[in-house]
Amino acid sequence: METAIFIVCAAVVLTGAVGVVISRNPVHSALSLVATLFGVAVLFLNQNAQLLAAVQVVVYTGAIVVLILFVLMLLGVDQEDDLADEPIIGQRILAGLAGLALLGSVLVIFIRGGEQVVTGQHSATAALSKDLSNIAQLGRTLFTTWIFAFEITAGLLTIAVIGAVVLSRRPDSYEPIPEPESMDDDTAEELA
């Protein structure tokens, strides 16, 4: 059963991920991203991480993707990208080669390591408990062992909110800045 769920979810996750990259329309990319995030949430369930599965759906698909879609609609940048246009020569090929190198090196480790690929001690203090529910155990660990990281997280969120407000504030003296000189091909050639 676990295997069947994994295979179906892996197909959904990978299809969604490829859809994010190759969709011409950014809205389609965002919807493909939802498929991927849902697939990952089910894979969390498959590994007995129930709370994370719920949080994944609520936070990622419920908040982050909706936020991205809001900005897409707000800016009206839903026009389709021209994927055939390749401004930097060889960029696609180099990116593909870099991706293959990355994937290949990781897969070599998995193939060589097999079942023993994850080295390290099994947990002595924070083992997955059979008695406590997943959410109770996570909460207990988060508010004891990881309490300082948790507190710092609060600071990070505050900084992010303030940063977003400052960045998106419309200046009082609003005027579009002129075209930067180096953007202009003619002046760039003159400078060169």
Added chain:
Amino acid sequence: MTLASLSIVPLSPVWYLVLGAFLFTIGAVGLLIRRNPLVMLMCVELMLNAVTLTFVTFGTMLNDIGGQVIVFFVLVVAAAEVVVGLAIIVAVSRRRPGANADDISLLRG
């Protein structure tokens, strides 16, 4: 030893790691080849999700709840990153509508 020697039934946890590797690679390649800043942001989300999946799998393999706790922090960082990233995109788009990553490479709006 090959990947095929890993057991499918019952499912070997290594398969989750393999899936995470594929997901991360797709996200990384997408980040490199796409020029729409919003799509690039989505590709970063793909990479973050690959890492969270890997963390949970490590937690399962080592019988440790820490693998799941750290996913919370990844989620928070992802949320903060998206908020700030979208604010920058909105601020840039106000001055240069339809700007892509090549246009804003000077970070001058």
